[in-house]
Amino acid sequence: MNSLLGIPGVGETLGRKLADGLGGEAGALKAIQERDIASISSIEGISVDRAIKIVSVFSGEGESAAKNQYAQHLHNSTLQDIATHISSSAARKKLGILQPLSVNSQEDILDRRRRVEEAISFVASYPSATRDWVRIAKSVKPLSRSKKKVDRLIVVQNPEELENLGSAEDFARIVVRGSGETWKDYEGLPRVTWIGSNQPTELPPGWRICDVDDNLWELIPELALRFIDENVNTINALIEISNLDIGGDVLSEKIRDALDGLEALGTVLIQGNEVDKLEEIKDGLWNETSRIQDSVDDMIVAATQGSKLSLDGSEMLSYYSDSSGLQNRLKYEVSESIEYALEEGKNKLREYLDSVDIKIPSDCFQSDYPCLFNKETIARIEEGIDFLISKGEDESVKKRVLLILSHSERISKAVSEVIDLDLWIGIARWCEYRRCTLPVLATSSRPSCKVKGLRHPLLGVDPVPIDYGFGSIPGDSFDGSIVLLTGANSGGKTSLIEGIGIVVLLAHAGLPVPCDEAVISLAEEIHIMSKVTGTQSAGALERTLIKLATIVGSSSSKFVLADELEAITEPEAASAILAGLLDVAAKDAVNSILMVTHIGSSICGKMDSDARVDGIEAKGLDEELELVVDRVPRIGIPARSTPELILKRLEARSNGSRSDIFKSILQKI
Numbered sequence: 001m002n003s004l005l006g007i008p009g010v011g012e013t014l015g016r017k018l019a020d021g022l023g024g025e026a027g028a029l030k031a032i033q034e035r036d037i038a039s040i041s042s043i044e045g046i047s048v049d050r051a052i053k054i055v056s057v058f059s060g061e062g063e064s065a066a067k068n069q070y071a072q073h074l075h076n077s078t079l080q081d082i083a084t085h086i087s088s089s090a091a092r093k094k095l096g097i098l099q100p101l102s103v104n105s106q107e108d109i110l111d112r113r114r115r116v117e118e119a120i121s122f123v124a125s126y127p128s129a130t131r132d133w134v135r136i137a138k139s140v141k142p143l144s145r146s147k148k149k150v151d152r153l154i155v156v157q158n159p160e161e162l163e164n165l166g167s168a169e170d171f172a173r174i175v176v177r178g179s180g181e182t183w184k185d186y187e188g189l190p191r192v193t194w195i196g197s198n199q200p201t202e203l204p205p206g207w208r209i210c211d212v213d214d215n216l217w218e219l220i221p222e223l224a225l226r227f228i229d230e231n232v233n234t235i236n237a238l239i240e241i242s243n244l245d246i247g248g249d250v251l252s253e254k255i256r257d258a259l260d261g262l263e264a265l266g267t268v269l270i271q272g273n274e275v276d277k278l279e280e281i282k283d284g285l286w287n288e289t290s291r292i293q294d295s296v297d298d299m300i301v302a303a304t305q306g307s308k309l310s311l312d313g314s315e316m317l318s319y320y321s322d323s324s325g326l327q328n329r330l331k332y333e334v335s336e337s338i339e340y341a342l343e344e345g346k347n348k349l350r351e352y353l354d355s356v357d358i359k360i361p362s363d364c365f366q367s368d369y370p371c372l373f374n375k376e377t378i379a380r381i382e383e384g385i386d387f388l389i390s391k392g393e394d395e396s397v398k399k400r401v402l403l404i405l406s407h408s409e410r411i412s413k414a415v416s417e418v419i420d421l422d423l424w425i426g427i428a429r430w431c432e433y434r435r436c437t438l439p440v441l442a443t444s445s446r447p448s449c450k451v452k453g454l455r456h457p458l459l460g461v462d463p464v465p466i467d468y469g470f471g472s473i474p475g476d477s478f479d480g481s482i483v484l485l486t487g488a489n490s491g492g493k494t495s496l497i498e499g500i501g502i503v504v505l506l507a508h509a510g511l512p513v514p515c516d517e518a519v520i521s522l523a524e525e526i527h528i529m530s531k532v533t534g535t536q537s538a539g540a541l542e543r544t545l546i547k548l549a550t551i552v553g554s555s556s557s558k559f560v561l562a563d564e565l566e567a568i569t570e571p572e573a574a575s576a577i578l579a580g581l582l583d584v585a586a587k588d589a590v591n592s593i594l595m596v597t598h599i600g601s602s603i604c605g606k607m608d609s610d611a612r613v614d615g616i617e618a619k620g621l622d623e624e625l626e627l628v629v630d631r632v633p634r635i636g637i638p639a640r641s642t643p644e645l646i647l648k649r650l651e652a653r654s655n656g657s658r659s660d661i662f663k664s665i666l667q668k669i
Contacts, residue, residue, distance in 0.1 A: 004028055008057050017043060023145060024167070032058050034416040035097055038090035039142040052096045061108055064099035065508050067558075071528035074498060075100060075505040081457055082511075085433060086426025087137035090419045095426075100508035103522035103557065106441075112510025113438055119421075119428035120438075120512075122251035129246045130425065136244075137422045139237040143415055144230040149173075150222040153189055157196035161212045165219070172220050193219050205390035217405055221397055224404040231411075238414055239265050251421070258417035261410050264403060275392040281356060282385045289373045292348045296371035299341035338368050345371060358384040431512040439507045439518035446472045446481045447523035447559050447592040449504055453516030456499035464631045465516070466496060470612070471592045473519055478635065480612030481592045482582050484600040487616030487639035492631040493596045494531065494563055496616070500594060501528045501561050523592070525558040527551055531596075532567040544568050545577065552581050557590040566599050575599050579606035586610070600638055615639025 004015035004025055018028040021043035031039050032055055040051035056063075066072045076096075083092040101109055123130050152172040156162050159176055168174065172193070177185075183200045186192050191206040199209045210219050217224040228235065242259040246252045342365060349360055358381055366374040430436070434457050442448065448471020455463045469478030487493050503513040505528075507520040532544075545568075551560060566574035578595070585591040586609035597603060600613045617639040618629045644666065651662040 002029070007032070007054065010054065014046075017045060021046075030412075035059070035094055035420075036090070036142055036416065037093040037096060038419075041093060042142075048093055048096055051093075052099075055097060056099065061099075061101060061105060065102045065524065065526050066100050066505060067525045067527050068529065070530040071501065071505065071526050074501050074528055075509070077458055078502050078506065081434075082427055082430045085430040086422060087134045088140045088419055088422045090140070090142050091137075091422040091426060094419065094423050098509045098511060100505045100526060101510070102508075102524045104524060106522065109441075109508065109510040109522070115424045116427055116431070116438060116510065116512060118249070118251045118254070119424035120431055121249050122247070123425060123428040123432060125249055126247040126252070129244055130429070132244050133241065133246075133422070133425060134429075136237050136240045137418065137425075139233045140415060140418050140422065141231075141234050142419070143227070143234065143412055146226055146230055147171075150191075150220060150226070152191040152193060152220055152222060153186070154193045154219060155183075155186060155195065156212065161195060164212045166216075168216060168219050171216070171223060191222070203394075205387075205394040215405060217401060217408075221401040224401045224408075225397065227408070228400070228404060234415060235265055235411065238262060238411070238418065241418065251424075254417075255421060258414050258421065262407065262414060265407065265411070267403060275389055275396055277355060278385055278389045278392060281353065282382060282389065285352075285378065285382055285385070288352050289349065289378055292345045292352075293371045293373060295348065296341045296345040297369065299344060300338055300369050300371070304337055342368060342371070353381070356385055356388060358388075427511060434514045435516070436512035436514050437516065437518060438512050439503070439515075439520045441507075442473055442519050442521045444472050444521035445589045446521065447557050447590075448473045448481075448519070448521040449500060449507075449559070449592075450478055450519045451500070451503055451513070451515045451517070454496075454499050454503065454518075455514045456495050457502065457514045458498070459495060463495070463499075464492070466499065466632055468496065468500065468633055469519075470594050471521060473521060481589075482586050482609065482611040483594045484603060484611055484613045485594060485596045485616070485633060486598065486600040486613060487618075487633070492629065493616055496631075496633070497528075497561050497563055497594060497596050501526075504559050504561070523558050523590075524556040525554075527558060527560045527562075529560075529562040529565065531563040532565060541568055548581055549584075552585040552588075552591060552593075555588075555590060558592070560585070560591065560593040561595075562593070563596045564598065565595065566597055571599055571602070575602035576606050579603050582611060583608050612636055613638045618645050 004010050004018055005012065010018070015025075015028075018032075018040070019025045022028040022031050022039060035055050037048060037051045037055065040046060040054065041048045064072065064075075066075050079095050079098070083095055086092045086095060098112065147170065149171055154165065154168060154172050154174040155177050156165070156174060157177060162169075162174055162176055165174060182198055183194055186194075187204060192204075193208045193210050194200070195210055195212055200207070203209065208218070208221065217227075238259060239262075241255065242262060244255075246255050346360060346364065349364070353360070360381070361377055364374055364377045366372045435455070448469070450469030450471070450473055452467045453465040454468065455465055470480055470483040472479060472481055485493055485497065499514075503515060503518055504520065504526055506513045507518070508522060508526060548565075551558065565578060568574055569577070578597070582593065582595075582603070585593055586607075604611055604613060612635070614633040614635050615638045616629065616631060616633050647662050647666045651659050651666065654662060
């Protein structure tokens, strides 16, 4: 797609908002193509979820395979857990792109798995480099481009050129010069870009001569410098990553490729030592001249310390009548010493200004003794240094802007690639922390799932590893595509079905799963239904039944995981309803259903087809009268009733008539 309006779901208003926020339509398309969720979602009115949807539609990945709200919630909660192991905030936002995909998008799933494998290998092989990466990548952010205007005037020769400057007027003031105006009419301005003829032969500092079709940063060089200033932490991070010892596997080479060609980035960040030196010379000029004056006086005094003047009688009388003669005689006697000292003073000033191309006038002294420099001369020298500083700064800016222009696209590409690499390295770190594995992708007539050592990652405790499965994987001891999971209250049924749901969702997203081993046969859709609380109203029940009938009756292959759906209505009717739905599902090989229920026997008794009934059973009560639960399901064996054990506990803990009541209830059970 080469147009924002060509993206499904992007209308004129959203397209304009994207273009305005991302530097025009080309910039917006680039951000979408690079899946830059952080930059897209930074635009006012565009949430992270909406940015993810725009990117997903653009890339052709289609909708998430998670088809209901709870399935999406469970997947997003797992992504949040993964995000804690990703360094950069931009990569954490980008993680949301990794939604579960349909089996029809298997190529995309396999591509993600390949990226995960590369990252897992890198993290396992180079732990030291991984730690350095984690520390440095935190500073990498999407590149910022400020929209503020700068203090620069662009002068064009006619209104037609004004129209061709595009977005330049968003960043600088533009004027059309009058017919009688020349560049000298603008000479006092510090920063001018002159377009067209009659330009100055020698540019004043801060001026630029450009063509109307030049790059925006050439027209307004301050934008390039501001780009560096605003992104200095990110650029420093790129430089630091490029200096890491990152080994030699596949991901290592991708890191090197991402930063290839950016060796000169360090130069971009340097302001220019020559200008700094000139600033030092200027700042110390008056102090230096004062020291030279003192040293010249000291030399004169030292040179004349032993001098004597002898006068005969006639000379004394002559000088008595004309004192100017005596003064001339005295000057003659010490002139050689004074001239030598003054020349040494000039030499010292020349040495101080050695790196400055400024000539020292011969009449730089106002007084021989005591030695005083001519203040106007020193002021002119200072003005000369100021000019050289301005010229040096201008030359430094030109060099830096040219360097930035030649590297800007590469910097942008490197940032995008580093953020992407940080995403996969973070996933690999989560995989290591949660002891995950990439599931084996099997082919089966039905969607199927088999796990060994499943650990629910969101419980906040160290979970009991579970072996479990359902579907029709050949040779699998967990065969059965319609499965009812029964068992003890607080026995872990909901945690198990959530854990299985997380595995199924992550497998369809091409991500590792929190198991020792896993085999998955992918589906087109994933439906995960949370526990219903309270009996529903007639209208709500009707909507629920329509939804369930639509799910089991569709021709799409699907996983359906449901938790205690019997709460939709009273138990007897619920068992009949669920039995009918499961019979429909069992007839079609596209369905694999795992349902947590307390009425498994009642449902099976009303079904025409077969269903596997598993149980998580409470073995009894411990010495503290607490339930002892075996959280590993027993395959094909319904669980014993937990209420019986709870009643025994209540009987033991109660006294008098209350104890008798619980005892009588137990006898009925």
